[in-house]
Amino acid sequence: MRSHHAPRTRRGFEVFGATLLVAAALLALGGCGQRSGSGATQTAAKVNKGEITVHQINFILQQQRGLRPEQADAAGRQVLERLIDQELAVQKANSMDLDRDPRVMQALEAARREVMARAYAEKVGEGAAKPTAEEVGRYYAEKPELFSQRRIYSLQDVAVQATPEQVQALREQLGKAASPAEVLDYLRSAGLRFGVSQVVRAAEQIPLPLLATISKMKDGQATLITSPQGAQIVLLAGSRLEPVTEEQARPAIEQFLLNDRKRQLVEADRKAMRAAAKIEYMGSFAQGAPAAPAGEGGAPAEGAALQPQPAPALAPAAAPATPPPAAAPAAPVSPDDVARGLGVRR
Numbered sequence: 001m002r003s004h005h006a007p008r009t010r011r012g013f014e015v016f017g018a019t020l021l022v023a024a025a026l027l028a029l030g031g032c033g034q035r036s037g038s039g040a041t042q043t044a045a046k047v048n049k050g051e052i053t054v055h056q057i058n059f060i061l062q063q064q065r066g067l068r069p070e071q072a073d074a075a076g077r078q079v080l081e082r083l084i085d086q087e088l089a090v091q092k093a094n095s096m097d098l099d100r101d102p103r104v105m106q107a108l109e110a111a112r113r114e115v116m117a118r119a120y121a122e123k124v125g126e127g128a129a130k131p132t133a134e135e136v137g138r139y140y141a142e143k144p145e146l147f148s149q150r151r152i153y154s155l156q157d158v159a160v161q162a163t164p165e166q167v168q169a170l171r172e173q174l175g176k177a178a179s180p181a182e183v184l185d186y187l188r189s190a191g192l193r194f195g196v197s198q199v200v201r202a203a204e205q206i207p208l209p210l211l212a213t214i215s216k217m218k219d220g221q222a223t224l225i226t227s228p229q230g231a232q233i234v235l236l237a238g239s240r241l242e243p244v245t246e247e248q249a250r251p252a253i254e255q256f257l258l259n260d261r262k263r264q265l266v267e268a269d270r271k272a273m274r275a276a277a278k279i280e281y282m283g284s285f286a287q288g289a290p291a292a293p294a295g296e297g298g299a300p301a302e303g304a305a306l307q308p309q310p311a312p313a314l315a316p317a318a319a320p321a322t323p324p325p326a327a328a329p330a331a332p333v334s335p336d337d338v339a340r341g342l343g344v345r346r
Contacts, residue, residue, distance in 0.1 A: 044080055047087040056083060124269050125262030136253045140246045145215035147244045150203045153214060154238040156180065160187060160194040162230035170231055171224055180222070180235055192230075202242070210234070 042054040060079045061067060067075060098104050131139075140147050162170060170186070177183045187194050203211055213223050214236060222235040 052083045121266045128261035131257040147249050151239045156235040157197045158233040160230045167231045
């Protein structure tokens with residue numbers, strides 16, 4: 001007989017599954033000492049027969065960027081309360097034998113594999129050499145749109161749902177339009193669905209393939225980008241120069257180049273392992289050759305889908321309704337900013 005409480009049970013399992021997934025990662029990397037019996041870690045709280053260690057708390061605090069020393073005590077207490085709730089949930093799950101549920105076992109194994117794979121990548125990446133001053137200077141000179149000629153852009157983004165044929169017609173119409181208003185009028189008359197948004201972005205907040213086009217545009221010009229849903233029209237409503245010196249950009253460039261070298265080391269090691277390994281595809285996966293990895297003749301790498309196609313100049317657009325916020329003339333660029341501008345996932 002089917003239980004009427006099945007949906008609630010599934011929701012409960014999802015909650016416990018997520019809790020157990022996090023717990024597995026903490027146990028793998030946090031070095032919980034409650035099973036070791038050693039005095040290497042201090043106990044922060046006892047929860048029934050379980051323990052929460054200071055080592056677990058410190059591990060979580062280390063993941064919080066920008067945490068000031070004076071905030072550490074309060075943050076640590078908050079983390080401890082969350083770990084107590086988590087410990088209670090894990091104990092309850094164990095009492096319900098959820099650790100024997102096939103789906104829970106699969107989730108725990110997936111978490112363990114993810115932690116181990118990440119640890120492997122970090123270990124291999126330790127062999128990357130720190131960029132030299134000359135390499136930093138060369139990168140700075142090669143990317144003027146990010147640094148010496150860095151600009152703050154006021155952009156109007158028009159996302160259009162259209163078929164390939166409609167996109168081609170839109171491209172032709174864009175070449176004839178004398179103003180952005182005419183483009184919008186055409187979209188309405190053609191019955192195309194579209195949305196308009198206005199954003200202010202610094203150069204490092206724009207994916208590099210798109211920035212390469214926008215940095216060469218003048219105010220009032222537009223570019224058309226094809227997308228799976230149709231097209232995207234990016235109009236440069238205005239911009240202002242906010243350069244960054246090499247000294248200010250040095251930490252961000254060093255971090256990006258170092259991360260990129262780590263990525264290359266891991267990728268080279270992965271290729272070597274695949275070349276040396278005996279990999280046999282079974283069942284339905286044996287049909288046909290496996291797809292090549294992104295960037296190696298298979299699916300395009302991240303950011304590759306953005307292939308901007310410059311459109312003819314439009315008449316200057318009206319000034320934004322909300323003026324862009326003033327940026328500090330000499331604001332340093334963070335490594336995350338550079339990574340976002342380069343379309344890199346951190």
